[in-house]
Amino acid sequence: MNRxxxxxxxxxxxxxxxxxxxxxxxPTMPTFYARRDYQxxxxxxxxxxxxxxxxIPDVMADGMGxxxxxxxxxxxxxxxxxxxxxxxxxxxxxxxxxxxxxxxADLVLSGGEFNEVTAGxxxxxxxxxxxxxxxxxxxxxxxxxxxxVTIGDFNDxxIPDVIAVGxxxxxxxTGQGGGVFNPGVLTVSLSGGxxxxxxxxxxxxxxxxxxxxxxxxGFIVLFGNGNGTFQSPLTFTQPxxxxxxxxxxxxxxxxxxIVLSSExxxxxxxxxxxxxxxxxxxxxxxxxxxxxxxxxxxxxxIPDIVTAHVNILFGEGGxxxxxxFYYPIEGELGPGATSLVLADLRSDGLTDIVxxxxxxxxxxxxxxxxxxxxxxxxxxxxxGCGVAADFNGVGKPDLxxxxxxxxxxxxxxxxxxTPFTAGTNIALAGADCLVTGDINGDGKPDLLVxxxxxxxxYLGNGDGTFTLTSTVATPSGTLLSAIxxxxxxxxxxxxxx
Amino acid sequence: MGNGDGTFQSPTDTVADxxxxxxxxxxxxxxxxxxxxxLLLTSNAFPVDADATVLLNNQQGGFTQVPTAFGALSxxxxxxxxxxxxxLDLILxxxxxxxxxxxxGASIYLGNGAGGFTFSQTxxxxxxxxxxxxxxxxxxxxIPDVGVLEGNTLAIYLGEGGAKYAAPFNIxxxxxxxxxxxxxxxxxxxxxxIPDIVVPDTSGxxxxxxNLTQ
Numbered sequence: 001m002n003r004x005x006x007x008x009x010x011x012x013x014x015x016x017x018x019x020x021x022x023x024x025x026x027p028t029m030p031t032f033y034a035r036r037d038y039q040x041x042x043x044x045x046x047x048x049x050x051x052x053x054x055x056i057p058d059v060m061a062d063g064m065g066x067x068x069x070x071x072x073x074x075x076x077x078x079x080x081x082x083x084x085x086x087x088x089x090x091x092x093x094x095x096x097x098x099x100x101x102x103x104x105a106d107l108v109l110s111g112g113e114f115n116e117v118t119a120g121x122x123x124x125x126x127x128x129x130x131x132x133x134x135x136x137x138x139x140x141x142x143x144x145x146x147x148x149v150t151i152g153d154f155n156d157x158x159i160p161d162v163i164a165v166g167x168x169x170x171x172x173x174t175g176q177g178g179g180v181f182n183p184g185v186l187t188v189s190l191s192g193g194x195x196x197x198x199x200x201x202x203x204x205x206x207x208x209x210x211x212x213x214x215x216x217x218g219f220i221v222l223f224g225n226g227n228g229t230f231q232s233p234l235t236f237t238q239p240x241x242x243x244x245x246x247x248x249x250x251x252x253x254x255x256x257x258i259v260l261s262s263e264x265x266x267x268x269x270x271x272x273x274x275x276x277x278x279x280x281x282x283x284x285x286x287x288x289x290x291x292x293x294x295x296x297x298x299x300x301x302i303p304d305i306v307t308a309h310v311n312i313l314f315g316e317g318g319x320x321x322x323x324x325f326y327y328p329i330e331g332e333l334g335p336g337a338t339s340l341v342l343a344d345l346r347s348d349g350l351t352d353i354v355x356x357x358x359x360x361x362x363x364x365x366x367x368x369x370x371x372x373x374x375x376x377x378x379x380x381x382x383x384g385c386g387v388a389a390d391f392n393g394v395g396k397p398d399l400x401x402x403x404x405x406x407x408x409x410x411x412x413x414x415x416x417x418t419p420f421t422a423g424t425n426i427a428l429a430g431a432d433c434l435v436t437g438d439i440n441g442d443g444k445p446d447l448l449v450x451x452x453x454x455x456x457x458y459l460g461n462g463d464g465t466f467t468l469t470s471t472v473a474t475p476s477g478t479l480l481s482a483i484x485x486x487x488x489x490x491x492x493x494x495x496x497x
Numbered sequence: 498m499g500n501g502d503g504t505f506q507s508p509t510d511t512v513a514d515x516x517x518x519x520x521x522x523x524x525x526x527x528x529x530x531x532x533x534x535x536l537l538l539t540s541n542a543f544p545v546d547a548d549a550t551v552l553l554n555n556q557q558g559g560f561t562q563v564p565t566a567f568g569a570l571s572x573x574x575x576x577x578x579x580x581x582x583x584x585l586d587l588i589l590x591x592x593x594x595x596x597x598x599x600x601x602g603a604s605i606y607l608g609n610g611a612g613g614f615t616f617s618q619t620x621x622x623x624x625x626x627x628x629x630x631x632x633x634x635x636x637x638x639x640i641p642d643v644g645v646l647e648g649n650t651l652a653i654y655l656g657e658g659g660a661k662y663a664a665p666f667n668i669x670x671x672x673x674x675x676x677x678x679x680x681x682x683x684x685x686x687x688x689x690x691i692p693d694i695v696v697p698d699t700s701g702x703x704x705x706x707x708n709l710t711q
Binding site for chain 2: 026027028029030031032033034035036037038039077328329359361373374375376377378379380381382383384385386387388396397399401402410412414416419420433440455457469470472
């Protein structure tokens, strides 16, 4: 892959767009090769559908019954629509689909109408401006907690129905058409709790089937009879409590499989198309997985698996997958990404990723599995703070960063997608944020590093390496919080009594 | 004080009456336009009357402290000419909790060129505490823009001139950002062209947010 060429093409495109925009009263919007974040209630289940009927995908988030919508502009960025407060007191399941045929997405939420005393689903009809009706409530028994929800035609009458799962089993709300549903019927009675549900055709009889995860671990497959009833469950004991569920083909054009996540593991079950499954095949993702999705994110026609954090397992054909590739999303302040959706947000044939890490994060695809999420240069131990200067004198800015074991130099390359290569490392335990400047007037940037009770000076050799030159003791009982250096060679020491 | 050869003289106390909790942040720049570098420091913690400290360079190796009445419980000072009047202005992050301080967020103070700063506005009022600020012209229109880091999101406020700002947009950093560096990585000098944003990340790397604006 010629990465440089591709970026150059991208730049040319951007140049044309900005030339058309010219200078306006509002500032020119800069273009960053970076993830775009939008503030919404964190941890909210996501859906992508057209909320305002303009043919462009919009993003919807369900924050416990409060719907927040980001309206797409077709270029991969979004603006907020007014929130919709639904009648649900709490909400767990969330699905979006045009239920009344007006070309505008409608919503189905599952949860409790008031403090979960009355459980069921709420159907919220899209108004066309990115807002929704507060919802019509359809009850499902009493005292039950409704969890997962899925939309599909389960009685083969051509009208969308809703399946919701909760404490009592599988509830079916048959559609009357026009976004109106019948009261819930417990079509499969199950003991224990059910959490997530997905629908797909799994056994080749053309009737929609269900996958339901169970509280306490395991999941069941329910083959549909095409009349709203289901056959006896096919039970699988792994994984433990699932936090993510996706169904879809795991091989090129192959039968539908099932992917589940639990803790840090993915569990893959391959279907044979006639109702049998092999697995689980597991993949360790090193960090919590939560939400999971199946889709071809690198455009090779082979399904890939994406987690909400974002780790991608690229499908290699024949049911083989690559090791996880990490696209850093999740912040330590974030509650954990729980939901993600894959969609073509720019109508360019590429699969973009939307996840709900710290608010909603949008990763736009540049094809071939490359996402505009910044360029990550690994530094062992991590980097807390840093400074930039041309340490090796080749005219490209380098970095000096604090690491847990000292200072690491990253040499600038001037190349877009590989901006830095590893340089020298200086071992220095307990170093605080460093500064740079030319402290000896030789034209080569030097480093000053505060370490408890001292400031250490490293003179730059002009080739990216440094020579320890002096250490200035600071009075006992003091803490060097920060230092600053200018051409006049000042150091400031900050005293804490 | 540096000796000019990489060694330094013994440190001397500069602020006669430093805040009890010490200082939290420092920024250097020519605040009074006399050609000499001045300093601005923010206090670290209680007592609550510990305002920011402005130190004007006395051109004799020392500093003269200017009385201030702002900046308690603030950190991450950034000095930049935000309104284009040729005088350095100030961005502070407040940790919140003081009734007479601006609300939690990145607060802008306009400098008078003599060491005085007047509160103008608070840019970021999201529920998350901003941890780092930056000022740079990221869209190349000659007007400084302001970036406010909170969590793993960098909110960018595009300058409209006169220290007025458009509604922010957010770009993502790595998972655990430390500081934010503004640096032109296109092989030009650091002051040329439109800057990129480089964010060291404690989770194990450095995130580079390339600026593709033309």
